[in-house]
Amino acid sequence: MSSTKNTLMVAFRQMLKRFGPRGWWPGETPFEVMVGAILTQNTNWGNVERAIANLKREGVLDPKAILSLHTSTLQRLIRPAGYFRVKAKRLRHFLEYFVENYGGCDRRMAKCDLPRLREELLSVNGIGPETADSILLYALKKPVFVIDAYTKRILSRHGLSAEDDTYDDLQELFMDRLPPDVPIYNEYHALIVETGKDYCRTKPRCDECPLNGWNW
DNA sequence: GACCAGGCACATC
DNA sequence: GATGTGCATGGT
Numbered sequence: 001m002s003s004t005k006n007t008l009m010v011a012f013r014q015m016l017k018r019f020g021p022r023g024w025w026p027g028e029t030p031f032e033v034m035v036g037a038i039l040t041q042n043t044n045w046g047n048v049e050r051a052i053a054n055l056k057r058e059g060v061l062d063p064k065a066i067l068s069l070h071t072s073t074l075q076r077l078i079r080p081a082g083y084f085r086v087k088a089k090r091l092r093h094f095l096e097y098f099v100e101n102y103g104g105c106d107r108r109m110a111k112c113d114l115p116r117l118r119e120e121l122l123s124v125n126g127i128g129p130e131t132a133d134s135i136l137l138y139a140l141k142k143p144v145f146v147i148d149a150y151t152k153r154i155l156s157r158h159g160l161s162a163e164d165d166t167y168d169d170l171q172e173l174f175m176d177r178l179p180p181d182v183p184i185y186n187e188y189h190a191l192i193v194e195t196g197k198d199y200c201r202t203k204p205r206c207d208e209c210p211l212n213g214w215n216w
Numbered sequence: 217g218a219c220c221a222g223g224c225a226c227a228t229c
Numbered sequence: 230g231a232t233g234t235g236c237a238t239g240g241t
Contacts, residue, residue: 024222041223047238048222082221082238090224128224148222193222201220 007216008177012184015191018210022190025138027052030106032061033139034098037131038090039081050080063095063104090126097124110140117142129167137189143180146189147171150196157200158214177216 026045027033032052039048054077055061060069069077074088081087095104097120102109109117114136121132129147136142147170155161161170178184199209206212 037222040221042221043223043237044221044239046221046240050239080238083223083236084238086224086236126224130223134222146222150222189222196222 007214008174011211011214012188012191014210015195016187019191019194021187022194024186024190025134027138030110030139031063031104034094034106034135035061035066035091037134037138038094038126039078039087041083041087041090041131043082048081051078054078054080063099066091067095067099086126093125094127097121106139110142114142114144118144129171133171137182137185141182143182143185145171145174145178145185147174148189148193150193150200151189154192154196154200154211157204157206158211160214160216 025033025036026049027036035055036048036052039051052061055066058077060066060077066074071088074091075084078084078087078091098104098109101120117136117140118132121127121135122129127135133144133146136144137146147167151170152161155165155170155173156163161173165173174185174188178188195210199205199211
């Protein structure tokens, strides 16, 4: 266990050395982070930035302001992020929950405990485990480890996960072995994404990967 | 033109 | 419960 813990931190330091702190999540406010978490589902971040810029330009990057938009207007503004019809619905579902339960106030929401918030978020149509955890960690500063496609791919490539491991299995793997520390969870996930982008796409460059030899 | 990107819900078997 | 499919834009 302790050697595993050490291995996880060694991998962390290797990635940090290679890329430096990523400073996630890019977003000026917790609310912007929440919107970004939904818009970035299976989507390149650059496209999400365009969509968020549109919302800002129209002065509607605000829970109630977005809710008051006509559906076609919302769709037009978030169009660059792709899947704009489904994402308009998902955004609305989340905002209805957010405004109804917390008055659209992230600080009020952050006062609630993690297990309750996670369960609530997962019950919102359009919010799955990764989106829920991204909101919890990056917007509300709750200690949850975010698992994403890169994490799955990297763990699998290094033989550190099984085919049938679920999202929760992989999350447990990290959370059992790391202290419940928001800055570490934040930086760790961001660095895994960065490592995945550079070395672990469909044509992997395993030889150069900073996680070469990673094991536990 | 193919492939990729910081998922999720739903239909079908 | 597992497997397959639709959703869509913009960069490389």
